[in-house]
Amino acid sequence: MNRNKTFRIALCGILTAIMLVLGFIESQFPLPVPVPGIKLGLSNTILLFAVYMLDVPTAFVLMLLKVTLSGLLFGGVSAMLYALAGGVVSVAVMSLLSRPRRMSVIVVSMLGGAAHNAAQTFLAMAVTRTDLSVYLGILLLVGLACGALTGVCAIPVMKHVRLRNGRGK
Numbered sequence: 001m002n003r004n005k006t007f008r009i010a011l012c013g014i015l016t017a018i019m020l021v022l023g024f025i026e027s028q029f030p031l032p033v034p035v036p037g038i039k040l041g042l043s044n045t046i047l048l049f050a051v052y053m054l055d056v057p058t059a060f061v062l063m064l065l066k067v068t069l070s071g072l073l074f075g076g077v078s079a080m081l082y083a084l085a086g087g088v089v090s091v092a093v094m095s096l097l098s099r100p101r102r103m104s105v106i107v108v109s110m111l112g113g114a115a116h117n118a119a120q121t122f123l124a125m126a127v128t129r130t131d132l133s134v135y136l137g138i139l140l141l142v143g144l145a146c147g148a149l150t151g152v153c154a155i156p157v158m159k160h161v162r163l164r165n166g167r168g169k
Contacts, residue, residue: 008054008058011054012058012061012062012065015046015049015050015062016062016065016066016069018043018046019043019046019047019062019065019066019070020043020066020069020070020073022042022043022045022046023042023043023066023070023074024073024074025042026039026040026041026042026043027039027074035135035138035139035142037120037139038139038142038146039146040146040149040150041113041116041146041147041150042150042153043066044090044109044112044113044116044147044150045150045153045154045157046062046066047059047062047063047066047087047090047091047094047112048094048105048108048109048112048150048151048154049154049157049158049161050062051091051094051095051098051108052098052105052154052158053158053161056091056095059091059094059095060088060091063087063088063090063091064084064087066083066087067080067083067084067087068080070083071083081123082120082123082124083120085119085120085122085123086115086116086117086119086120087116088119089115089116089118089119090112090113090115090116090119091112092115093111093112093115094108094109094111094112094115097111097112104151105151105154105155105158106147106148106151106152106155107151108151109147109148109150109151109154110143110144110145110147110148110151111144111147112147113142113143113144113145113146113147113148113150114140114143114144114147115143116143117136117139117140117142117143118136118139118140118143120139121135121136121139122136
C-alpha cells in the first residue's frame with residue numbers, strides 16, 4: 001500500500017514538472033494570431049491523461065498544482081484566477097464526458113478546451129462588465145481546434161502507458 005502511494009506521489013510530481021515545462025516552452029513561442037491570449041495548451045495533454053489514466057481527484061490536484069506554480073513562476077494573481085476558472089471547468093467537463101467511454105478522447109479534449117475558454121471569457125465579462133460575446137465565439141472555435149490537437153497528442157501517450165504498465169480504464 002505504501003509503495004503504491006509513493007508511486008502516485010512521485011508520478012504527480014513528474015506530471016506537474018512536465019506540465020510546467022510544456023507551459024514554459026509554449027510561452028516562448030506565441031502563436032502568430034491577432035487575438036490575444038490564444039495558446040495551444042499542450043500541458044493540458046497531461047490533465048487529459050490524468051482524467052483517463054488516473055482518477056478525477058488526481059486530475060484536479062494536478063490542475064491546481066499547474067495553476068498555482070505557473071502563476072507564481074510565470075504569471076500573477078489575475079492570471080492564476082483566470083487559469084483556475086478555466087482549469088476547474090475544463091477538468092470537470094472532461095471528467096464527466098470521459099466516464100461513459102462512448103466519446104472519443106479527441107472529442108472530450110475539444111469540449112474541455114472550449115469549456116476552458118468559455119469559463120475564462122465569462123470571468124472576464126463578469127470582472128470587466130464588458131460584452132465579449134464576439135471574443136467568446138472566436139475562443140470557442142480556438143478551444144475546439146486546440147483541444148483536438150491536445151487530444152491527438154494524448155492518445156499515443158495513453159496507449160504507450162497502457163502497454164507499459166498493463167493498466168488502462
